[in-house]
Amino acid sequence: MTKKSSPKKKASSAKASVKEKPVILITNDDGVTAPGIKNLVEAVRDLGKIVVVAPDKPQSGMGHAITIGQPLRLHKIDPLFDDVETWSCTGTPVDCVKLAVDKVLHRKPDLCLSGINHGANHSINVIYSGTMSAAVEAAIESIPSAGFSLLDYSIDADFTGAKKYVRLITEKMLRTKLEKHTVLNVNIPAVAPELLKGFKICKQAYAKYVEDFIERDDPHGRHYYWLTGEFVNFDKAKDTDVWALNNNYVSIVPVQFDLTNYVLKAKLEKSWK
Amino acid sequence: MTKKSSPKKKASSAKASVKEKPVILITNDDGVTAPGIKNLVEAVRDLGKIVVVAPDKPQSGMGHAITIGQPLRLHKIDPLFDDVETWSCTGTPVDCVKLAVDKVLHRKPDLCLSGINHGANHSINVIYSGTMSAAVEAAIESIPSAGFSLLDYSIDADFTGAKKYVRLITEKMLRTKLEKHTVLNVNIPAVAPELLKGFKICKQAYAKYVEDFIERDDPHGRHYYWLTGEFVNFDKAKDTDVWALNNNYVSIVPVQFDLTNYVLKAKLEKSWK
Numbered sequence: 083m084t085k086k087s088s089p090k091k092k093a094s095s096a097k098a099s100v101k102e103k104p105v106i107l108i109t110n111d112d113g114v115t116a117p118g119i120k121n122l123v124e125a126v127r128d129l130g131k132i133v134v135v136a137p138d139k140p141q142s143g144m145g146h147a148i149t150i151g152q153p154l155r156l157h158k159i160d161p162l163f164d165d166v167e168t169w170s171c172t173g174t175p176v177d178c179v180k181l182a183v184d185k186v187l188h189r190k191p192d193l194c195l196s197g198i199n200h201g202a203n204h205s206i207n208v209i210y211s212g213t214m215s216a217a218v219e220a221a222i223e224s225i226p227s228a229g230f231s232l233l234d235y236s237i238d239a240d241f242t243g244a245k246k247y248v249r250l251i252t253e254k255m256l257r258t259k260l261e262k263h264t265v266l267n268v269n270i271p272a273v274a275p276e277l278l279k280g281f282k283i284c285k286q287a288y289a290k291y292v293e294d295f296i297e298r299d300d301p302h303g304r305h306y307y308w309l310t311g312e313f314v315n316f317d318k319a320k321d322t323d324v325w326a327l328n329n330n331y332v333s334i335v336p337v338q339f340d341l342t343n344y345v346l347k348a349k350l351e352k353s354w355k
Numbered sequence: 356m357t358k359k360s361s362p363k364k365k366a367s368s369a370k371a372s373v374k375e376k377p378v379i380l381i382t383n384d385d386g387v388t389a390p391g392i393k394n395l396v397e398a399v400r401d402l403g404k405i406v407v408v409a410p411d412k413p414q415s416g417m418g419h420a421i422t423i424g425q426p427l428r429l430h431k432i433d434p435l436f437d438d439v440e441t442w443s444c445t446g447t448p449v450d451c452v453k454l455a456v457d458k459v460l461h462r463k464p465d466l467c468l469s470g471i472n473h474g475a476n477h478s479i480n481v482i483y484s485g486t487m488s489a490a491v492e493a494a495i496e497s498i499p500s501a502g503f504s505l506l507d508y509s510i511d512a513d514f515t516g517a518k519k520y521v522r523l524i525t526e527k528m529l530r531t532k533l534e535k536h537t538v539l540n541v542n543i544p545a546v547a548p549e550l551l552k553g554f555k556i557c558k559q560a561y562a563k564y565v566e567d568f569i570e571r572d573d574p575h576g577r578h579y580y581w582l583t584g585e586f587v588n589f590d591k592a593k594d595t596d597v598w599a600l601n602n603n604y605v606s607i608v609p610v611q612f613d614l615t616n617y618v619l620k621a622k623l624e625k626s627w628k
């Protein structure tokens with residue numbers, strides 16, 4: 083981004099940022115060719131200067147993985163839209179954020195958006211999700227961020243309702259003076275747009291996949307396992323993301339990366355003297 | 356494990372568990388052949404029935420990644436010690452925990468220990484760490500757990516002091532009635548054992564690696580990036596893990612997997628009406 087401010091005026095001041103378009107970094111975990119990321123860009127395209135840096139292949143379930151033992155590559159590819167610089171990266175979603183800030187933008191963007199994920203990232207999924215880990219990585223680096231997920235895994239999912247809320251929430255984020263470590267986990271029910279009732283600020287439900295493994299033998303007679311599972315909600319509270327989604331609300335869970343369990347900390351300080 | 360209880364008596368009752376040896380699952384992220392896991396087993400070997408299920412290759416920085424697009428394999432290998440069933444797994448540390456519970460133990464172990472990691476997992480590293488993600492996965496599955504890390508990356512690190520504290524903390528965990536979702540992130544300073552001053556219950560410091568990428572061209576003239584960085588502590592508080600470690604204390608941070616930022620939740624509930 084070209085600095086338009088004179089040497090006397092700081093480019094990062096509130097006044098300057100009103101004049102300049104905010105820089106919005108967009109990434110995902112389904113890969114740069116997934117329909118979800120194109121829909122995300124389309125929804126917010128005129129709200130800022132958009133730069134896309136996303137994985138070159140699906141990276142679902144990569145969590146907060148980073149690439150340590152391998153080199154990373156970045157390729158500038160055909161833009162998703164004419165005015166949107168687009169990069170493909172060989173690494174994980176978290177690698178994409180790190181490389182985007184250091185080697186593509188050479189500055190912190192004003193906002194980072196991740197998604198729109200094909201499939202749910204509510205409840206415990208926030209921990210396994212590459213989409214959300216990219217958003218969390220941005221927040222660690224002091225960039226307010228949000229991850230968006232539509233509860234529809236299919237490649238031809240209808241993003242109409244999702245796009246409406248992505249835009250609404252992005253506008254709210256740009257208007258609100260957000261703390262620099264802000265991360266929002268936004269999930270959108272897979273229902274017709276007219277059935278969406280609004281959004282709810284929620285807590286993360288204690289709901290998870292109860293694992294199972296499909297067991298098979300390969301053509302060489304060697305045994306293998308394939309992860310599968312059934313989703314179970316153990317949380318009956320009504321302020322959870324799962325409750326909101328089941329009731330046709332878009333769920334917004336503010337997320338943090340300080341994982342300290344302060345209640346247990348206080349207990350152990352007394353009992354483990 | 357053979358149930359010794361009669362049909363009238365529940366095997367899971369407190370009395371029964373006093374008589375039976377607790378089952379302790381051990382995993383890591385440096386791989387089943389790393390010295391750290393052998394030292395962990397050695398430290399707690401007589402405290403329970405130990406079963407090892409660990410990755411077949413280094414998995415550092417894998418965070419909470421799970422394997423979705425590939426089959427997983429388990430191989431029973433030469434035991435680390437005569438009485439310790441040992442399995443090698445092709446997946447991530449989190450996959451190891453899932454497979455161990457479902458396909459090796461066919462029950463929840465009483466405790467899960469992960470490590471001893473070669474290198475620090477304090478502060479923000481908890482999020483990138485495969486060692487800690489394995490422990491968190493256990494806690495999600497209602498198995499109290501701890502991850503242990505020694506602040507020495509070398510393959511020939513001296514684990515003497517680490518082993519002493521691993522044993523002490525494991526004994527404490529077995530004696531304490533722990534909530535089923537308990538996770539402890541334990542880091543041990545890389546100093547001579549006699550210099551260790553004890554342990555401190557801490558919070559996660561806001562300290563992180565400030566990224567940098569080494570840029571090079573490969574033999575074919577194609578550009579690549581390699582992640583590196585400098586560790587910076589932004590947190591001056593004295594109850595953090597980084598402070599404790601810098602002052603020769605073993606740090607214990609209780610960790611949680613509910614990532615909800617409740618402070619921001621309350622704010623947004625008011626301001627985003």
